[in-house]
Amino acid sequence: xxxxxxxxxxxxxxxxxxxxxxxxxxxxxxxxxxxxxxxxxxxxxxxxxxxxxxxxxxxxxxxxxxxxxxxxxxxxxxxxxxxxxxxxxxxxxxxxxxxxxxxxxxxxxxxxxxxxxxxxxxx
Numbered sequence: 001x002x003x004x005x006x007x008x009x010x011x012x013x014x015x016x017x018x019x020x021x022x023x024x025x026x027x028x029x030x031x032x033x034x035x036x037x038x039x040x041x042x043x044x045x046x047x048x049x050x051x052x053x054x055x056x057x058x059x060x061x062x063x064x065x066x067x068x069x070x071x072x073x074x075x076x077x078x079x080x081x082x083x084x085x086x087x088x089x090x091x092x093x094x095x096x097x098x099x100x101x102x103x104x105x106x107x108x109x110x111x112x113x114x115x116x117x118x119x120x121x122x123x
Contacts, residue, residue, distance in 0.1 A: 004060040008068040010034075012083035015069045019099060026064035027099035028120065031090060033077060034070050042074045049094040049110035056113055059120040067099075 009018050019027060030053055033043030041047050060066060071077050071084050071093055084090045097104035098119060109115050 003062040004057070004064045004066055006057075006066045006068065008070070010070045011072060012087070015067070018067055022065050026061055027067055028060065028064060029067040029069055029095075029097050029099050031069050031071050031084065031093050031095045031097075033093050034073050043077075043093050045092075045107050045110070046094045049107075052111055052113050053094070053096060053116050056116040056120055059117050061120070 005022075007018055009015050015029070019029075032046040032050065033041040035041045041050075057066060071090075072082070076082055077084075077093065079085075092107045094110045095104055095106050096110055096116065096119065103119055103122075105112075105115055105119060
């Protein structure tokens with residue numbers, strides 16, 4: 001039994017709903033480009049980062065939440081006015097962040113297992 005909860009959401013509204021339902025919990029959110037029917041994202045960096053991030057999930061704090069968020073299709077993501085960029089201030093995918101803190105890893109930083117592990121284990 002995993003000591004953390006994992007949920008997958010699609011789009012900004014689902015993301016906000018999941019976060020509000022888990023208020024007070026330690027939430028780690030991972031943002032990825034949408035996937036096709038074969039399960040492959042349009043974002044090559046996301047494809048490369050996902051196994052690295054998943055490989056470190058065992059280090060998540062007990063009782064925390066791993067929120068896997070698909071941000072949408074490429075044209076939506078490329079729009080500078082999409083909610084993820086405007087409201088969450090995301091600059092790229094993949095992004096891994098500790099919700100409600102300034103801690104975040106963006107794009108190539110998500111390829112580094114040690115950085116991911118540090119985010120999961122630091123208070």
